Amino acid sequence: SHGSSPSSSSSLDADGDDTSFFRSVLSSMEQVYLNRNQTASTILKLVMSTDANQICYDHLAFRTFGVNGHGIESMSKLFLDYGYTEREELRFPKKKLKALWFSPPQASGFNNGCTGSGIHGPLPRVFISELLVDQMSPESQEIIRKYTRLSGAGHKHSAVSSALGCLTWPKPSHLEFQQLARESEYAAWTLVNGYTLNHVTISTHRLKPPLNNINNLNHFIQDKGFKLNSEGGVLKVSPDGLLLQSSTVADSIPFEFSDGFKEPVPCSYIEFAQRLVLPQYRDLSEDKVEEIHRRDGFEVGNADKIFESTSIDKLSRTA
Ligand code: OOG
Ligand code: NI
Numbered sequence: 656s657h658g659s660s661p662s663s664s665s666s667l668d669a670d671g672d673d674t675s676f677f678r679s680v681l682s683s684m685e686q687v688y689l690n691r692n693q694t695a696s697t698i699l700k701l702v703m704s705t706d707a708n709q710i711c712y713d714h715l716a717f718r719t720f721g722v723n724g725h726g727i728e729s730m731s732k733l734f735l736d737y738g739y740t741e742r743e744e745l746r747f748p749k750k751k752l753k754a755l756w757f758s759p760p761q762a763s764g765f766n767n768g769c770t771g772s773g774i775h776g777p778l779p780r781v782f783i784s785e786l787l788v789d790q791m792s793p794e795s796q797e798i799i800r801k802y803t804r805l806s807g808a809g810h811k812h813s814a815v816s817s818a819l820g821c822l823t824w825p826k827p828s829h830l831e832f833q834q835l836a837r838e839s840e841y842a843a844w845t846l847v848n849g850y851t852l853n854h855v856t857i858s859t860h861r862l863k864p865p866l867n868n869i870n871n872l873n874h875f876i877q878d879k880g881f882k883l884n885s886e887g888g889v890l891k892v893s894p895d896g897l898l899l900q901s902s903t904v905a906d907s908i909p910f911e912f913s914d915g916f917k918e919p920v921p922c923s924y925i926e927f928a929q930r931l932v933l934p935q936y937r938d939l940s941e942d943k944v945e946e947i948h949r950r951d952g953f954e955v956g957n958a959d960k961i962f963e964s965t966s967i968d969k970l971s972r973t974a
Contacts, residue, residue, distance in 0.1 A: 691820070698876060701876075718783075718786075720799050725809075729810035731755065738760030739759055759778035786845065792838055798827070799846070832920070857926070857927050860930055900927065
């Protein structure tokens, strides 16, 4: 479409340009996610059909093994290279996890000039977590260290892996998967899904009424027959009351382990987030409210429950 609409293309900077390399990488990651996760792609279509407006992503999420360069930094590099800023760390001692989130470059972050949907809309935040491998049992550590070692320089190419939807290490045996699953659902998920998108999150406050209210969106999704993650209640609310989140339970896909054993494994889910206006901006008229006036960041209490969306006992559908 270059040249056909000079006014719009000339107003886009490199990051805002839908054809930019960075956008293309994210778009491929999104495509892998949509192809693998029927629930997520159906829900996105349903929300699109009721809301002619664009869907904005609040954030993208990835999981990693925190060992020898395979952790958060293996995936954050792409985002830092393209203008993202590292923000807060979150800790989950019981799950043996830590996470970092990153905010998008301001120029293209939350302006209203982006008219595309999803990855072609305002750039989302990024939430990347890692398993604290050192804290796992010797048996599980051995499996994780084996596969990260077999991946060689794979951690330097996490974005390629995510965009192609393939692992940087060989497929594990069913026994190895089960050993990890017994100890950490997160570890088992990461072993078979690698760097593929764990979820995308729809920014509900940027939808049109009535779905701009997360409770309405939750009911809409449930009325269509989809199951939401009810761990700690369907709606997760931060202590300040300003960050509201919910998510589906993950789909599963057929997987053939290295020993030939076939069993569906959990893949990804979709999340919804509503960020309320900060107290100091409460008097702004609705048409003046922008993303920067709303509650930013993440919340340990919410995230702790959202991690459960891929738990094997909660899967929405089997392949
Ligand atoms: C991430 C769970 C946390 C959030 O928005 O707080 C989360 C995961 O399941 O890997 O997505
Ligand atoms: Ni999330």
